[in-house]
Amino acid sequence: MQNHYIVFAFLLTFLVHNSCALWPRPASVTSANDTLLLSSSFAIHSELKTTPSDLQDAITRTKGFLKTDKLGRLVVGRGTSDIPTFKSAKSLPSLTLRLSEGSTVQSIANEAVANLSERQEGYSISIPSDGTAAIITANSTLGLLRGLTTFEQLWYMAGGQTYMIGAPMEIVDEPVYHYRGFMLDTARNFYPVADIKRSLDAMSWVKLNTFYWHVVDSQSFPLEVSEFPELSIAAAYSASDVYSENDVQDIINYAAERGIDVILELDTPGHTTAIGFSHPEHIACNLASPWSDFASEPPAGQLRLASPSTVNFTVDLMQAVSSKFRSQFFSTGGDEVNTNCYTQDSETQKELNASGLTLDEALNNFLMATHDVLRSGGKNPIVKEDMVLKHNTSLPNSTIVVVWISSDDAKAVAEKGFRIIHQPSDFFYLDCGGGGWLGDDITLNSWCDPFKTWQKIYSFDPLANLTADEASLVLGGQIPLWSEQSGPENLDSIAWPRTASAAEVFWTGGTLDDPLRNLSSALPRLHDVRYRMVQRGVNAIHLQPEFCALRPGACDLDA
Amino acid sequence: MQNHYIVFAFLLTFLVHNSCALWPRPASVTSANDTLLLSSSFAIHSELKTTPSDLQDAITRTKGFLKTDKLGRLVVGRGTSDIPTFKSAKSLPSLTLRLSEGSTVQSIANEAVANLSERQEGYSISIPSDGTAAIITANSTLGLLRGLTTFEQLWYMAGGQTYMIGAPMEIVDEPVYHYRGFMLDTARNFYPVADIKRSLDAMSWVKLNTFYWHVVDSQSFPLEVSEFPELSIAAAYSASDVYSENDVQDIINYAAERGIDVILELDTPGHTTAIGFSHPEHIACNLASPWSDFASEPPAGQLRLASPSTVNFTVDLMQAVSSKFRSQFFSTGGDEVNTNCYTQDSETQKELNASGLTLDEALNNFLMATHDVLRSGGKNPIVKEDMVLKHNTSLPNSTIVVVWISSDDAKAVAEKGFRIIHQPSDFFYLDCGGGGWLGDDITLNSWCDPFKTWQKIYSFDPLANLTADEASLVLGGQIPLWSEQSGPENLDSIAWPRTASAAEVFWTGGTLDDPLRNLSSALPRLHDVRYRMVQRGVNAIHLQPEFCALRPGACDLDA
Structure with missing residues (x-):
């Protein structure tokens, strides 16, 4: 009552x-x-x-x-x-x-x-x-x-x-979901510390509690690792486009004081070409051409997961990096592993032939080795859905899985008993709708068209298609910003207020069928938090003409 | 040779x-x-x-x-x-x-x-x-x-x-086309003078020479007109969201010193609901519901073009406003006139019945009256293509026509002998791809999907389908920013560097078949002007990962 x-x-x-x-x-x-x-x-x-x-x-x-x-x-x-x-x-x-x-x-x-x-x-x-x-x-x-x-x-x-x-x-x-995040890719393009701090501020204003940091990728390695200084020296875009170890501690502390956990992702074995700038010996199909035969985007290159020396290197790198983070979670990524890259790499083929392992068996060993060192350091490993749906691995159910390819995949991940972080491209990818970014084509749209409106994000149901038991595996979700076409110049405008839309989804739970969760009553409140963000210096964009913002419902479809 | x-x-x-x-x-x-x-x-x-x-x-x-x-x-x-x-x-x-x-x-x-x-x-x-x-x-x-x-x-x-x-x-x-513009809508959302000046700076850096200012619309009237002070008092979003007459002179002078002509558009007879905030007597279907029966977007309302008092009011307003601009051009707009609005408006029907005029005849008289006062003041009138393609008007060929609905319409406009400003939605609309902005719908994409990439903009051929005689009618073109989902927060990031793409189209002319005009050789130069803009404080966005910007061609489709 x-x-x-x-x-x-x-x-x-x-x-x-x-x-x-x-x-x-x-x-x-x-x-x-x-x-x-x-x-x-x-x-x-x-x-x-x-x-x-x-x-x-x-x-x-x-x-x-x-x-x-x-x-x-x-x-x-x-x-x-x-x-x-x-x-x-x-x-x-x-x-x-x-x-x-x-x-x-x-x-x-x-x-x-x-x-x-x-x-x-x-x-x-x-x-x-x-x-x-x-x-x-x-x-x-x-x-x-x-x-x-x-x-x-x-x-x-x-x-x-x-x-x-x-x-x-x-x-x-109180929140319905414990995990409510924003993911930033600082590898395709670099963001100064001040931009990250401003994002952490905005996150805290809408009670997001996880900054999932996709810090490095194939294009650049902007993370200083004192045990491996060559990585950022060779593969940061410039000496100033590097997060020093002091910067990292600064970000971790700034976030934590605002109620935000910083989870690092070292995406492996794919998305690692930048490591090859200083360690070409660890990279298969290194800068191979045409890139589209070997990778989902340029440049091509993946860790030689079947080579013992590469596994050791990766384990040491994981240990060095993860030990610097306070979070109890650490992501080893694992999306978009390109099989052809390994098929064409003589070094990898030699190792597989010598060991008698299949590629997935070698991948599994690679995962076990890197996850072991994380667990020894007190971290729970996180992986991308590919590692449990596309490859035959033996990851324990304590592993957390990021569902990104499609919201439909959550069901299969849950059926396998893994805990879930929702990050579906069909609802949450902020970069969709910005057009293709390859240089010489006029016909390409972004692969995940159309643009994800705040309404689309808001309509996400974290428990769709899940049984009650499976529902208990949902930790929450996060909005990702991939930076092929983003940088400090549009960070605020591409992320806000849309990221706030997801913040409410995971704070309140529920679906659009609930009496308190509907677009018409959400919009005036979302306008409000947007205007307040602007007052505080975060360039969140207008969702409508101000005429509409001042007249709730007047710009609805049938008003 | x-x-x-x-x-x-x-x-x-x-x-x-x-x-x-x-x-x-x-x-x-x-x-x-x-x-x-x-x-x-x-x-x-x-x-x-x-x-x-x-x-x-x-x-x-x-x-x-x-x-x-x-x-x-x-x-x-x-x-x-x-x-x-x-x-x-x-x-x-x-x-x-x-x-x-x-x-x-x-x-x-x-x-x-x-x-x-x-x-x-x-x-x-x-x-x-x-x-x-x-x-x-x-x-x-x-x-x-x-x-x-x-x-x-x-x-x-x-x-x-x-x-x-x-x-x-x-x-x-030297430029191939004399008219190279950027259009800004300051009515759906307001932009402070400093933002307009920064845009004028960026325009001048890529040699654009026309700022086409869509200053007012149905949602707000942010223009101070000393002869009609009630307009902005009633219909600006706030007292500070107004361009004072001093602001306007400041903008005109700032632009002119940078080689930029400022052309004002007073869009009529549609897109005028905001006038009804102080002059409801001049507005048909004023705020009528459902808006979609009477207008292309909320709120509904159009000038009562058949009423002599409204014609007089409009003529006086045109004279008052146009006299404050130095440009030899002035636009009376004319897009998206909604016929049903006039059919349902008893006042308009009464006037039409009394005069025996059809709606298009009344529209023609309305145009003649407003254009006469502009010509008396030494201005060349500009109209939207609707006024010569959709309505039966008798505009003289000295009128300049903005082609906006589709690039395909340029041919028909040229065949009628009018000079053309290209502003086609299928190539140049910066707002496309941002999703629908009506409040309560999750399925809508923007009406002019997809997003217009720099490549698409760059591929525009100003003379497509035109005969040599018709080609001489092409003055140039302009990139428009409609502001339903834009404001100071994303002005730079939505406009730049894409607007520069059009700046080159109209400076150099030609097509993608020309040896010097192709995407692969353009992109490194466009990166360069973008990075330079950022150095100068204009938040032009990354078109690609910096990895690609430093390696011309490496991120082409087949690289």
């Missing part, structure tokens, strides 16, 4: 005056009709015995946004019609942060990199309208951070006043 | 060391193999009796770019392999600007807004490699500006030195 009341209250509030433009939508919101002003002396108090410095920093950021967001409400007049209500409104003097009884105080950063099932991102917010303090309660500092993020989204500016509507308000919230 | 030599020299130079990464490609380039350093005391001298202040400003900008571009050459190593040639290279001490004998000195700004056939954009550049001065010669300050723009593109940085390769070099250049 309580649940029904909450749902009804949310719907009523939303439909009546759209006061809860929160993204992602909290699990429950009860609200009324009072306006509440933010006191000019508004303060945020932590009740924690000791407040971790990263929680203190989060408090400082929230106070900053309350001052600098200055977002006019997305209605005709941008909130000027709210001004008459200010006269009788009370002011909110302060916000108290409270840990539930029995909770132990840890830094946000530590909680952000805990194992998935141990991450506690839930929180509740109580905002009275009588001039007494608001409270955020959670079991963890990570939960308090999520609550602060929600709190920030409640406030608008009109007539020089910072205010919210819909008070008193009670929010009880 | 001379021409053959020039062509051969250009090809040889280009293929051997890609020294001429000029965009748009000059009509002729002869070059050799010397490296030339830029003297640390490099100076630009004007030989003009009096140097107009805007030419002086252009000189200052060029000197600035020579210092700040700091572009590494787009080859593996980014030009470090050029450093050994510095030792024996001479330094260029200065550049002289010279007007041809008999030329009269005018400001760039005046020459930029002259009638099309009077604009002289040709120039020649001579760069010796023996340490003597370089010279740019032209018949006009506008030509000198174009020459400076070319000169800037020759220089790279390596080892702390600014240098060019391919000296000595002779360039003789």
Whole structure:
């Protein structure tokens, strides 16, 4: 009954005056009709015995946004019609942060990199309208951070006043999926650290908790590895287009303080030509021509997975790189292994003949070796779906599988008993629709046409076609940005606000058949988070003419 | 024979060391193999009796770019392999600007807004490699500006030195088409003046000469008109989202000083709902629902073209607005007139019944009235193709027609004897491929799918299907950015470098069958101008992984 009341209250509030433009939508919101002003002396108090410095920093950021967001409400007049209500409104003097009884105080950063099932991102917010303090309660500092993020989204500016509507308000919230990510490819084109940090900021504003870093690929190797300095020296685009080990630690810490785990992907054995710039001995079909006979895109080249020296090199590289990351997860990739490359490589054929192994058997040994060293280092290996659907491997079910080729493949992965990260190209690939990028052809469209609109992304059902048992294998999902046609210049505009669309899918779960999950009620809230991102310096694009953003429903298909 | 030599020299130079990464490609380039350093005391001298202040400003900008571009050459190593040639290279001490004998000195700004056939954009550049001065010669300050723009593109940085390769070099250049434009829609979403100025900068770097400003539309009216202040007060998105009359003059002057004419479009009688915010009496089917019965996109509303009071209002508005622009051209638009809107509008039906006119006859009278006032003010009217192909009007052949629906329609427009501006949706629309933007539908793609790649844009043939006589009617063309899903956040990334692709089409003319116009030789030069734009603060996007940009041809289809 309580649940029904909450749902009804949310719907009523939303439909009546759209006061809860929160993204992602909290699990429950009860609200009324009072306006509440933010006191000019508004303060945020932590009740924690000791407040971790990263929680203190989060408090400082929230106070900053309350001052600098200055977002006019997305209605005709941008909130000027709210001004008459200010006269009788009370002011909110302060916000108290409270840990539930029995909770132990840890830094946000530590909680952000805990194992998935141990991450506690839930929180509740109580905002009275009588001039007494608001409270955020959670079991963890990570939960308090999520609550602060929600709190920030409640406030608008009109007539020089910072205010919210819909008070008193009670929010009880937690995510449905533990894994909610954004993937960035920094190999096809390079992104300076500042761009990655700005992306981490935007991610945290919509409560994404995983930055999946596809750091190197066939085109470049922009990662400094002190044990293998030759890799980035030979194959970064330039000496300045390198993530130093200090940069990496900086990114990991910056992310963790914002509740984000950084998972690195060292894609192997394919997508590794750049390693051949310094270690040609480890690369089959190295820069072979025509590339299309040997690889899915130029340049051709794959690790010689059947060569013991290459396996050893890869194991050492995996160990060196993975040891520098705090995350309990590490991806060895495994997409688009090109069989012809190995068939044509005399070195690989010689090794296979000598050992009597098939290519898939050699691949399996390669996986066992690289995954062993990861597990020894306390990491859970992640692979691409190819490794369990296209190749005959014996990966244990503790391996996590990224479903990318098609959303239809999730079923087969689940049937094999693997846990799933959804990253389907038919729903989530941000680069689709940008046209073919090969140089000399006018007829090519992108391979995964059409463009994935926010609506398409939002329509994704994480449990489609899965049984209840299989559903328990779904960890969550992530939106990827492949960078063949992207770089710092369009990072924000290609990623936002579409990435937010997926952030809600995995925070709330559910499908478009649910009463609280539909395009028409989502769009005004998505506009809101977009406009707020722009106020904060993230160049999220307009989804519609502003005329439409100010008039919910007016630009619907049959309006 | 001379021409053959020039062509051969250009090809040889280009293929051997890609020294001429000029965009748009000059009509002729002869070059050799010397490296030339830029003297640390490099100076630009004007030989003009009096140097107009805007030419002086252009000189200052060029000197600035020579210092700040700091572009590494787009080859593996980014030009470090050029450093050994510095030792024996001479330094260029200065550049002289010279007007041809008999030329009269005018400001760039005046020459930029002259009638099309009077604009002289040709120039020649001579760069010796023996340490003597370089010279740019032209018949006009506008030509000198174009020459400076070319000169800037020759220089790279390596080892702390600014240098060019391919000296000595002779360039003789002029455009094939007089009209080369970029169209911006500032009504669906608003762009601050700074964004427009940055676009004008980028336009000038690729020698575009027309900013076609679709300033208002059905969604908003962000143009201050002092005679009709109510229009922007009622229908701008906010008081700050308005181009004041000072802003407009600022934009016109900024453009003209960069060799760019600003042509305003007041789209009529459709696309005018925003006028109804303050003048509902002039709007038929004003905000009618469902919008799709009355308009091509929300909100519905068109000027009551059959009402004398509305005609008078429109004529007065046209006069007020057009008188503030220096251009000799002004567009009254005319696309997507919705017949059903007028059929359903009782006021319009009453007027038609009273006058005994058909709708097209009333439309024709409306056009005659608005065009008369433009002509009285010395403006040549421009209309959309609908006005001559879809409606039975009696526009004189002095009217200029924008072909936008399809490139195929150019033939029909030419057959009717009208001059043509190419703006075909099937080649040039920058917004295509971004997905449908109506709120509640997950299946819609953009109406003009797919995305128009730089290759597709570059493949446009301005004279396709036209006879020689008809060809003489082609003034040029322009790339439009419609802003339903665009704003300052993605202006650069959606427009550049694709807009440069069209800039070369109309500077050089020709087709992909010409020896000097092909995708493979264009791409390295387009990469170059893109990287240079980024150095100058315009967020032009990567067309390929940098791996490909440094290795011409390596990412071609069959490489």
